[in-house]
Amino acid sequence: MKMPQGHPTSLWESLEQTANPANRFLLGAEARIDLEALRGATSLGGRLPELAGRSVLIATTISWRPRWR
Amino acid sequence: MALIELDGVARRVTLCPPDLALSHLPAVAADAGIDAIVSDRPDLLNGALDVALRVSPDCGLSATRGDRPEQLLTQWVLLTSGTTGAPKMLQHTLAGLAGAIATTNNVGTVWGTFYDMRRYGGLQIFFRSMLGGGSFVLSSVDEPIGDYLLRLGRHGATHVLGTPSHWRRALMSPSARAIAPHYVRLSGEIADQAILDSLRTFYPDARITHAFASTESGVGFEVTDGLEGFPPSVLGRHGEVEIKVVDGSLRFRSARTASRYLGDARALMDADGFVDTGDMVELRAGRYYFLGRKSGVVNVGGLKVHPEEVEAVINRHPAVRMSVVRSRRSPITGAIVVAEVVLTPADAGDDADVRNARCRAEILRLCSEGLPPHKVPALIRVVPGLGVAPAGKIARHDPLQSPDECK
Numbered sequence: 196m197k198m199p200q201g202h203p204t205s206l207w208e209s210l211e212q213t214a215n216p217a218n219r220f221l222l223g224a225e226a227r228i229d230l231e232a233l234r235g236a237t238s239l240g241g242r243l244p245e246l247a248g249r250s251v252l253i254a255t256t257i258s259w260r261p262r263w264r
Numbered sequence: 265m266a267l268i269e270l271d272g273v274a275r276r277v278t279l280c281p282p283d284l285a286l287s288h289l290p291a292v293a294a295d296a297g298i299d300a301i302v303s304d305r306p307d308l309l310n311g312a313l314d315v316a317l318r319v320s321p322d323c324g325l326s327a328t329r330g331d332r333p334e335q336l337l338t339q340w341v342l343l344t345s346g347t348t349g350a351p352k353m354l355q356h357t358l359a360g361l362a363g364a365i366a367t368t369n370n371v372g373t374v375w376g377t378f379y380d381m382r383r384y385g386g387l388q389i390f391f392r393s394m395l396g397g398g399s400f401v402l403s404s405v406d407e408p409i410g411d412y413l414l415r416l417g418r419h420g421a422t423h424v425l426g427t428p429s430h431w432r433r434a435l436m437s438p439s440a441r442a443i444a445p446h447y448v449r450l451s452g453e454i455a456d457q458a459i460l461d462s463l464r465t466f467y468p469d470a471r472i473t474h475a476f477a478s479t480e481s482g483v484g485f486e487v488t489d490g491l492e493g494f495p496p497s498v499l500g501r502h503g504e505v506e507i508k509v510v511d512g513s514l515r516f517r518s519a520r521t522a523s524r525y526l527g528d529a530r531a532l533m534d535a536d537g538f539v540d541t542g543d544m545v546e547l548r549a550g551r552y553y554f555l556g557r558k559s560g561v562v563n564v565g566g567l568k569v570h571p572e573e574v575e576a577v578i579n580r581h582p583a584v585r586m587s588v589v590r591s592r593r594s595p596i597t598g599a600i601v602v603a604e605v606v607l608t609p610a611d612a613g614d615d616a617d618v619r620n621a622r623c624r625a626e627i628l629r630l631c632s633e634g635l636p637p638h639k640v641p642a643l644i645r646v647v648p649g650l651g652v653a654p655a656g657k658i659a660r661h662d663p664l665q666s667p668d669e670c671k
Binding site for chain 2: 204205206207208209210213215218219220221222223224225228230232233235236237238239240241242243244245246247248249250251252253254255256
């Protein structure tokens with residue numbers, strides 16, 4: 196099913212298109228990550244294609260771990 | 265991060281709240297047709313659920329390789345609090361979840377919420393920060409509320425949201441004055457006048473609002489006049505949301521509502537597309553007031569009592585920070601109303617027992633003056649604290665109430 200025109204973009208596209216990511220951040224109890232750093236990044240270790248089209252349960256205890264490999 | 269990556273790629277994303285009992289997971293997985301897990305929980309990664317694919321996000325950020333897979337309209341599945349029995353599962357779309365969010369690109373807005381991000385209220389704030397601009401200071405499941413308030417203050421939170429119970433607990437914390445929000449919003453429970461006034465006193469420069477929103481109905485409306493209840497002008501059609509009251513219960517028809525239950529044959533909407541919220545309201549002197557949940561009514565000698573309306577009266581006492589009203593079985597009336605209250609700290613030198621007795625008597629007088637006799641608590645107990653369920657609502661189920669205690 197394609198995304199119809201006029202609907203909100205996906206969160207990913209919204210992030211890609213955001214105008215001022217440099218000054219924006221997500222902050223957890225243990226770490227901070229700037230939205231700009233999320234652009235072009237993945238926390239799934241390159242396994243996103245395997246998850247395409249699947250019904251995925253997200254059951255994480257921590258939202259993200261902000262270190263770059 | 266996984267949420268951002270999977271939206272538009274996964275066919276369906278189901279968010280598992282941190283408090284979901286492991287025993288409920290097989291049913292959740294079956295009803296949602298789960299065939300992959302993204303988790304950092306060892307029990308799930310090591311086979312607690314039988315799925316084809318397990319992915320651990322615990323690998324840090326790395327640069328994406330290649331193009332993103334073809335875009336889909338991802339179905340979002342959110343779980344309700346499930347305070348009794350299994351949680352209900354509601355299917356949403358991003359368009360519906362984001363329907364109330366203005367894309368204003370307010371870069372300077374710093375959002376904060378006591379809600380967990382894996383539930384409807386918290387996810388709303390995540391979307392607001394992502395789609396509407398701004399940043400987001402997330403709360404953590406086991407983080408003391410005072411620590412979270414300090415973090416909100418350090419990072420300049422401008423917009424802070426939570427349930428009335430969240431806020432009551434926040435105002436009991438010495439760190440409550442660590443924040444200086446421009447905007448405070450309450451939702452998820454009835455916002456009575458006492459908590460609205462307390463927030464006005466604590467944060468005189470903030471816009472204090474309360475809103476109606478639920479996992480089933482989505483975001484309904486916001487009340488900005490600083491008063492409990494809502495004006496009749498809220499009813500009717502406003503943009504994409506239509507609201508009416510039928511038999512005393514509030515009903516919504518909106519593109520923001522969930523599309524259906526998963527794993528539950530019950531229809532979410534009536535034949536006209538309205539969702540019955542189960543929240544009872546009453547029109548008094550030109551304004552609607554929330555009474556309580558339809559399912560929470562206590563029957564006292566054949567007369568109905570909504571615990572929330574008794575709590576609203578108790579909470580007017582200046583020394584009451586928080587209260588809960590429950591029922592106890594009575595051989596005479598079937599049930600009686602009892603109350604537990606948390607008081608503000610006593611002044612130095614105050615005898616606690618004397619003060620508690622004085623407050624109990626004053627609360628009882630307030631109730632007698634403001635409520636019909638069957639709604640007046642037969643017992644008022646001063647307690648050091650009250651439980652708040654993971655969804656941020658007051659814990660109404662009394663774990664201490666054994667059958668013996670009810671005799």
